[in-house]
Each structure stands twice: as structure tokens, then as C-alpha cells.
Amino acid sequence: MTVETPPPIPLPPDASNPHPVTASSHLGVRDLLSESVTALTARPARTLLTALGTVLGVAALVATLGLAKTAGNQIVGRFDELAATRISVKPETGGFGSTNRQVSVIPWDAGDRLQRLNGVVSAGTKSDVDVGGELARAVPVIDPLGQTAFQVPVLAMSSGTFGALRTTLETGRTFDDGHDMRADNVVVLGANAAERLGVSRVDNSPAIFIGDRPFAVIGIVADTAREPDLLSAIILPNQTARSLYSLSAPAEVHVEVEVGAAELIGGQAAIALAPNSPDRLRVSVPPSPRGVQGQVEDDVNALFLLLGGISLLVGAIGIANVTLVSVLERTGEIGLRRALGATPMQIARQFLTESASLGALSGLIGTSLGVLATVIISATRDWTPVLDPWLPLVAPILGAVIGLLAGVYPSVKAARMEPVQALRSF
């Protein structure tokens, strides 16, 4: 039989009592942090060894992501430097029935129009000129012993085309807008054409003949990065070809753009050239570098991210293990703290903060090592290191989260310790 105890009689609070009855246990954030840091720095060697697994994991992740990005950028940069800056525009073929007739809507001032676009380095037109089978020769003398007249292809270009095709001059100069506008009888020879015609210098103002028409040679092109057919050709200004050989319209436009501007200019070029019928022009743009890059990254990432993830897991187990050992070792300290007024919650919070700080520290060191590895590997290969800016920010947080998770079980164990037994334990 149980006897109900009467409810306790409330006593008036003691006025001389300096501490109010409701004074509950309290642990400030600054105290919590400083306690955790003190505990971690008390045994620096052990702290660093504990951190090692997570350090390696985070370092592996950061280096993997960094190197994948760097390598992806590098591959694109290597095989696309030339192609990525090149755009060409041609009239759309076909259209009327089965005939494959080209209907050119490219204006004569195509070069100037494109030059005005932001991102265009140089632009100009290039067209084949039909000279009606006339032969080209350097001197108006018919030598019966040797061949002096040749069938040489003739091209018409605008002044900007030389830049757009990245030509280098052997000697002399290229024609300018003045020559073009006045339809001067000047030519620039490709290196092979010059050799066939026997022209090697321009300082003595040599002349060549196409049929019976004389032209002054003002320059010789040594090489071109694009369109190698112009090396074996005689190159006329557009207006010269138009007035002498009835060139109806430019056949194609070549544009050299700044790196990265290809997509933008590709979208604008057709409208700039033929505002009324942009769909009748076909613009060739290099493949988007982003697609290639993404593919490379994905390949490299999958494998190494897996490795990084595994080492992170191992690191987390390491932190959990050592924190658990530390809880058991510090049984007496836990009992003392309880006696000094800590609640189980505050004990748990302290150990969680310790493991999370350790994780964050590991993350920080790991991130630094990962970035360093990326930079060093890039340097040895002459690559430009590329890193997502969020990576060095997120990685230490990842470490802290791992530490936090690893600390859950040891902290719960510490909180559940009976202070009485803990105090007697050592």
C-alpha cells in the first residue's frame, strides 16, 4: 500500500541568497568554442593524426575536381585554338527546284559590316574569279623555248580577308581599301604562284599579265593558317575583279574572332550581312567548347570522386574512432564537468563541437593541399590551373559536416555517462 506524500510546501526564497533558484546551467558559445579548441590543441600530434584521413579525402576531392577542370580546359584549348576563332559564312545552297544554284546575298562591304561587331578581329570576303581561261605571265614576251604563261587560279578578296585568314607576307604589302575602291590593277601573289611566274621581289615594281591586262604586283603572301588555296593564286581586290571580270557578288566571308566570341558572332553574322534574309546564309561556327569540356570532366571525375569519397568515409571513421577513445579516456573530465554544472546536453555539444572543429580543420588543410596539388601538377605540364571558385569554400564545410556526423555516437555516449561513476573512474 502506498501513502501519497503531501505536496511540498513552497518556501519563500532566501533574500540573502545571491543566486536565484531559477539559475539554470548555461554554457556560452565562446566558452564552448574555446573549450573545444583547448581540448584539440592539448594533444596536437594526436589531433593531426586523427585529421589525416579527412585531410587526404578532402585533398583528393579538391585535386580531382581541380585537375578535371584544368585538363578539360587544356584539351579544348589545345586543339581548338585555331578553329575556335574561325567563322565562315557561305550562301545557302540549293533552294530552287533541283538546281544547285548558289544565290549569293553577301554584300560587297561584308568585311566592314562584320568588323563593326564586338569580338571580331578581322573579316573579309573571298571569291573565285572566272578569267575566261586567260593565261597569266610575268613578261609580255613569248619565249619559244620555255613556257612563260600559266593557267593560274585568280581570287578576289577584300582588304580584311588577309587578316581573317592569318596570312603572313613574304615581301611587299597587301592591298588596302583604297586599291579596292578605285579598282586599281594591283595584285598580291601567293608564294607558289609567285614562284611559277618568276616574281621574287616587289621593290622594282614588277608587273604580271592576265591575258593582255597588266597588273602591278605589290606583295607576296608567304603562308596562311587557313585556306591554303590562296598560296597558288593571284589575288585581286574585289572591285577590280568586279569591273574587269564581272564578279557578281562575293562567294564567301571569312571572320577571325576573339577567343570565346565564336558563338556570339556566329549568331550575329548572318543578320549583319543579310538583314532581310539571314536564313539564306550558312554560318559555320566551331563546335561549342563547353560540350567537349564537360565530357572530359565527366570521364575523369567519376573515378576519382569515388576514390575521394572512399577516403572521406575512412577519414570519418577515423575521427569517430579517436573521438570515442577520447571520450573513454576523459571519463573523469566528463564527471568533473557534470559536477561543475554541465548538463548531458552540454557535454554532448562540447564533443560534437570538438569533432566538427577537427573536421573543419581537416577540410581546410585538405583543401589547401588539393589546390596546391592542382597548381603543381598544372605547372609541371605547362597547363593553366582552373578551379571552380566555390570549391575552396565548400570543401572545409564538407569537412566540418563529416566531423559532426562522426562525432554523434561518441557524443551521445559521453552525455549518457553517469557522473558518479565517471568521477570514481580515476
Add this chain to the structure above:
Amino acid sequence: MTPVVELQGVTRTFDSTPPVEALKATDLVIDEGDYVSIVGPSGSGKSTMLNVLGLLDTPTDGTYFLDGTDISRLGERQLAGLRATKIGFVFQSFHLLSHRTATENVMLAELYSGRDRGGRRDRAIAALEQVSLGHRLDAFPPTMSGGERQRVAIARALAANPSLLLADEPTGNLDTVTSEAILALFDDLHASGLTIAVITHDLDVSLRAQRVINIRDGVVTETTPAGR
């Protein structure tokens, strides 16, 4: 005047098979300024008494008033808060953190009390000077003698300005000369008005107290030392 400690029929039963009554319907009053020793052989219920008095354990029956507060109505945080502010513990094995200086160890006393950080170090230094350790402020426990370590522990107990100093075998790990010095310190603290309860199995230690409480098989009887 409200007594510092008032136990009314306090019982502590442990749920083992069969159940063990470690403390049986105990009535006890400790007034402010009392110097009480609680003696008994091991297994007598001394430890249970210590834990109940120190709020590390709660009675299964009866009422415990600490400074007039009925502790059975308090939650865990408030009990912990009372431990932090009203009770100073001194342990047999000192329980000092070996990687912290004497001052830092004493500063721990205020960690959970809710007092602000400013002046914490000064109060710790004052407590160390009170136990004549003003010259060992920055010493680490492993470099100190047993007597010095126990003084640091006492300073830590005093730093929170407690209502009750609760000592568990305070001289258990010390030689006789050092023990005498610690007991003399307790005498001084008692003389200055501190309420002290010492739990011990050592009769010499218990005889220093003004009141001696015997505990045997969970039953408490009070004797007054001869000559008092």
C-alpha cells in the same frame, strides 16, 4: 534562518534484484557555517549520500531542500545550474585537467554558471591566493605536488562562491603531513564561515569536524566528537 541542507525522509533505492536501499528515510539538517563529516565503511551508503547532497543523484523518496529550494521540483538544467552555483566539489583524485594551468583549472568552475567571462581569471586568481597558491598560478598539475593539486581543486570549489563545500575523501591520496595541511585549510575556511561536508572513512579526518554523522547500512546516526 534557512538551513543550507535539509533532508526529510530521504530514501534512495536502486532498481537491482533485489532492490537495494542505499539510503533509508534519512533526516538531516546542515546549518550555515556547519562543519560536518560523514563517516562509514565502504558500502555503507556514504557515496549515495555524497551524490544526493551534491545533486548528482536524486532521492527516490523524501524531500531535499538546498538553501530552501525543493530540488525534486527542478529539471535537469536547473539542477545542473544549482551544482554550478551552490555546491563546490573536492574529490579524492583531484580531477584537474593536466593540459591546463592551475588558473585555467580554477576558471572551469564558472564555465557552466552563467557568469560572464570578464573577470573570470581575476576571480580564479583570488581563489588560488585564498589557498596560498598565488605563486603557482601558471603551473601545470603534473608538475605540482599532491598537496598543491588538492589546493587547486579546493580553489576551484571556492571560485564559484558555493553555499556548501562537498569533499569526498579529500585526503585519501595524500600523505599525513600534506593531509594535515589540507585539513588545516578546511579549519580556516570553516572559521571564515563556509559550510563544509566531508565524506570520509578516516576517523582522524572526521574528528576535525564539529559534527560527525555516522552512516551504516544506509542508516544515519549523529555523534558529537569528544571534547566539543
